[in-house]
Amino acid sequence: MHYDPQRLAPLVRALRRGDRRPVTLAADCCDRLDATEDDIDAFRPEAGQRDRLRREATALAARHDDPATRPALFGIPVGVKDIFHVDGYTTEAGSSLPPAAITGAESAAVARLRDAGALVFGKTRTTEFAHFDPPATRNPCGLGHTPGGSSSGSAAAVAAGTCPLALGTQTIGSVGRPAAFCGIVGFKPSYGRIPRDGVVPFAPSVDHVGTFTADVAGAAHAAEALCDGWTPVDPDERPVLGVVEGPYLEQATDAGRAGVDAAADALSAAGYDIRRVSMLDDIDAINERHRTLTAAEFALTHAEWYDEYGDRYAAESVALLERGEAVGVDELAAARAGRLDLRRRIGERIASSDVDLLLSPSAPGPAPAGIDDTGDPVMNLPWTHAGVPALSVPAGRVEGLPLGLQVVAPFGADESLVAWGEGIERAVEDIGSVAT
Template sequence: MTELVRLRPLDATPRDAVAEAEYTCDRIEATDAEIFAFESEPDRRGRLLAEAQATEERWGEPADRPALYGVPVGVKDVIHVDGLETRAGSKVPAEALAGAQATLVDRLVGAGALIAGKNTCAEFAISAPGPTRNPHNPTHTPGGSSSGSAAAVAAGQVRLSIGTQTVSSTIRPAAYCGIVGFKPSHGRIPVDGVIANAPSLDTIGILTTDVAGAAIASEVLCDEWSPRAVDELPVLGIPADEYLECASKPTLARFAEHVAKLKAAGYRVVPGRAVTDFPRIRAVLFTIQRYESAIVHAAWFDSYRALYQPKSAQSVLEGRDIDEDKHQLALKLRTAIHDQIRDMMERSGVDIWIGPSATDTAPVGLASTGNSIMSIPWSLTGMPSLSVPAPAPDLPLGFHCAARTGDDERLLAWGGDIAATLAG
């Protein structure tokens, strides 16, 4: 069993970059043979120490050091990083998948971060699991598709990892691994240099140890980030029963306890009809995802079909059976669903929709990354989503918050107090 350590917060205080690099390498060497959160690298320590020394030389004066100075960061293996192969959790040759370094990596490095390496992931960020295990219990999945990104933070290898989310690929692993996961509004972080799943849905995800750390990373990564102070507690809305009933009974019982704790702390909680006709919402999302994924993989799949895992191949083949008219209709329906949820929030005064981050704790086994269904409405509509750890007796649970599109800054400002209330 991986020996878990107390997770260190990601703060903006000056750091010893070389010491941080040494700590990360030590921690990876001590734990990764069991949890497989990072892709292997022949001389990670040498590369990372060289980056740390260059960082110290670049920012010698503590007063000049940027927000992520000396912070080792894991990067999901669908994101291009100069000098590191991108395999996307697949057997497709790296040279076929090669591309220019992602803008988000430029922003990380420009803010003083050290790239700790590439985090393992489900194949092409779809659904075929990689080798990663849950640090809380290696016989359970860590979730996916940002499996290694979440596990690396939970195991204390890094304090910040970058994932992606098309359906539930940041929120669910954050919940299963007991850490913070933040999916900004669709489009807030550039996705160039990232191997796409479905461009109309793809969003960069932030996985870290606390909500304050997610805000620090967001200010570096997001376009036009403007921190917001909040003076009043948000109004929390509970979506319709047909959505919540997707979660297990034990999870709903825990969720009820968490809601009671928030009410006792002064939060106003109201019922709502944000997620009506849930089967249609699910169908719209998967029509978009399958169709666009098939287009992304058109050339690769034709050339390397035998190298695809069955789940990934099935997704591509299903997408090829969807015509453009059906895809365009799904995009129009997505807009209508988004506007319906936005209008409901305006009428009811709801600031944040709440619910379980996942249907249950992490399932036993590594054959699946778990059920993505709890994230579907918010991923379809591009709304910002946050998962914070919620008390549970054994494996972690996540408490999910979704705000209006573009209200990312306030969501994180509110989310810190929600997390503290649940933990108290």
Template sequence: MKSTTVAKNLRSGEWPLLEYLRELESRFAKVEPNLLAFVPEEDRWARLYREAKELLRRYPEPDHRPPLFGVPVGVKDIFHIEGFETRAGSLLPPEALSGMEASAVKRLKDACALIIGKTVTAEFAYIAPGPTRNPHNPEHTPGGSSSGSAAAVAAGLCLVAIGTQTVGSVNRPAAFCGICGFKPSYGKVPTDGVIPLAPSTDHIGWLASDVDGIELTAQALVPDWKLSQTEERPKLGIPDGPYLDYVTGDARLYFQETCAVLRAAGYTLLEVPAFPDFEELYRWHHLLVAGEATRAHERWYPKYKPLYRPETTELIERGLKISALDLETARAVRQRQREYIAALMQQRGIDAWISPSATGPAPRGLNSTGDSVMQLPWTQAGLPLLNIPTGFVRGLPVGIHIAGPWAKNETLVRWGLDIESLFKTPAKCPT
């Protein structure tokens, strides 16, 4: 059932909210103990029934109910939520990390979403993984750092979840878990009330089982979101060169088959040499993340260093060696990258870019969240990026992502609706 249909049924009362919540509680009890997508919460369901009854009291008339009335939403545990501790996947005391509720969370609440709970994150939204499993195969990573958000949506424990992306932390777990993930252009959703990793490249994004759910959530998170009515199919560019060389053999072959499906449906795809200096872009982006992460943690790291996991410690220690001048250069590289992509698109008449959303399906093991390299050029430039699942390789989901021009968020999502329709719905998670 489409995300928008579920939301519509909850608003109209065709699916009574308390009945829906009881069914969700039953599924949660069956699935979550093995999935581990959520931060444990005492009396979660007592809280949710209270909040659901309050929504029904405040909005007895279906015609007056906000768009996300009763929709279950997961929130990555780096967002501050009133009444919840924030641990950010770390061992640091939550009182040290406390802060005011995030604007993004307030917007979801204003739309009458039900916050099912905090979802598991890699430590401080970097790469040290949490306990979450991939719902398609528990021996494989769900990706990260928005691991719990992606797994929870894929397993049907919430309709929507929000996360963050500094390199690939929304789109990659969406790809690994076989769902849609979207990050709008940089700054489109405010990041206040969110523990930063690298503020110059931190984006808020969200995940849903389909593009309809992405668009529905956008209308709550982005106040000026305008539904695009465009019917024109975009001309899609394939960024040929060292960037695509990261894709593994079977995933590369499947991507070629995906492109054939698009061409058969009438899309124009053009291979365009791009990112000849990709290794330099990669280096500058990771330098920026390390340098800004060190500064973001300057209040906590000296006091709580023994509590940090090795991966995050290495990042911060590396960042301590980065000069202010190098940081400014790295920020300038971001702007040049955005201008380079825009110029190349104009030169070749490209409306959007299409590429594999990961180097391959989710790797086996839970000690890594996988490689974020496929998201890097688009996140670095701050461009809107939408993941769409297209099928399976080795029994695990794979997909494509579409990168659009700066600030063309609504148009990109509308294009995504048509592209999504060309691919069979991935098999339901076995969980």
């Protein structure tokens, strides 16, 4: 079966003009779900989903019958990772805990999408509490491979063409890595740029809300609806791009490094100024600090739930909780402080290297075989720890599986990253097979 993602930007234009109707698009997405879900298993099952969407789409169209006043995401079906609270749904968070113990008020991100005219298509599968214990979701680009985690269902749903937009979260690498594995675009804005209210927390100091779309133009539409104070920009010049080198890059596989080199060559051929930037020499310490922080905050977040429902947690989550419980107050404070120090250092290194954006692999390599391991998030970790914005775009394939190029900007430069990202995306989209 061949899967084609739906592109958000042309759908937005067609729906707002009236060339497409929300009820028809919702029905088309349901048809796509029927055709793909046995293979992909991206969504939690929902009884009466098609009828619900028909009712909601019909009501939406009646409220906005004038094309001139239709909201930005009018009629767009959205997949929502099942750690976001959504009115009308329970929240299971990929766990065996009673939904009544977890479910809460609708998340701010979902509310913003609804205000922009979007329709909640369904809840997408996730690993337990966005940590591990993978669901049965498969990669649309290779059914024998993981789609990544923990935003497994959201990435797979967009890649399979079931919905044109999906919400995910990233605490280490759960937007950039699944986007890369599934051959789509993942955008993680600067820390806090999309509110996390109404999302089951993992480690609040580094939890980010992000999006999955087929392309960067779609990510821009979603960001405008979701991000605080989003102001689109139109840069006059191409950015200077810095390929990150050193111990951080050495964590990638040969395929991952070859993919970045191929992307850099394609960008250079397209007229971009490419430079090499040595940085993150202390990546081992950064990795350890982030893991300490996430374990400690996971233990704090889950203390009451674990006291009552400890026997329902997966072994991997129990191990993380136990590690987190052993972290002292001073160690946690130092780990939290390290975020701001790394953010400052990244900004200073970008400035001192005379580059605008940094390039690196979105994942160590292509999606691993099997669905019991969601892959290593290590290539995303430092950017998540620092809270800087990161964009993953498809850039080549290895043995038919997608590779992702991770593009990083200084903290707060989200609008420039997305604006420049469209040109970068065009320059690398025809790379094809990457030699390793």
